[in-house]
Amino acid sequence: MSSYHQNMQQSDKGQLALSGKEPLPCPDCGKVSLIRVKNDCTLLDGTVVPNLERLQCSSCKANFFDVPAMDAISAHRRKISRKDTDMQSRKKQDTKIA
Numbered sequence: 099m100s101s102y103h104q105n106m107q108q109s110d111k112g113q114l115a116l117s118g119k120e121p122l123p124c125p126d127c128g129k130v131s132l133i134r135v136k137n138d139c140t141l142l143d144g145t146v147v148p149n150l151e152r153l154q155c156s157s158c159k160a161n162f163f164d165v166p167a168m169d170a171i172s173a174h175r176r177k178i179s180r181k182d183t184d185m186q187s188r189k190k191q192d193t194k195i196a
């Protein structure tokens with residue numbers, strides 16, 4: 099039973115559920131130094147989300163996203179992927195006309 103519990107914990111890693119209770123200990127360094135920040139955030143894949151409100155560890159600078167932050171990230175991803183498609187189709191059209 100204990101191994102099952104460990105597996106559950108592992109699958110939850112990276113999808114930290116924040117209940118809104120602060121301060122929280124940082125899962126990376128264990129220090130209770132999570133602060134709410136709002137500024138440009140560079141994601142692991144290099145995507146920059148402008149003015150993203152999230153929790154950040156003031157000790158190790160790890161970012162943690164609650165539900166509104168996750169929503170903002172997915173909304174931003176949709177926005178930039180749409181922009182890419184627009185630009186590509188416009189480029190194609192330009193080439194056709196030229």
Ligand SMILES: [Zn+2]
Nearest residue numbers: 124127155158
């Ligand atoms: Zn930390």
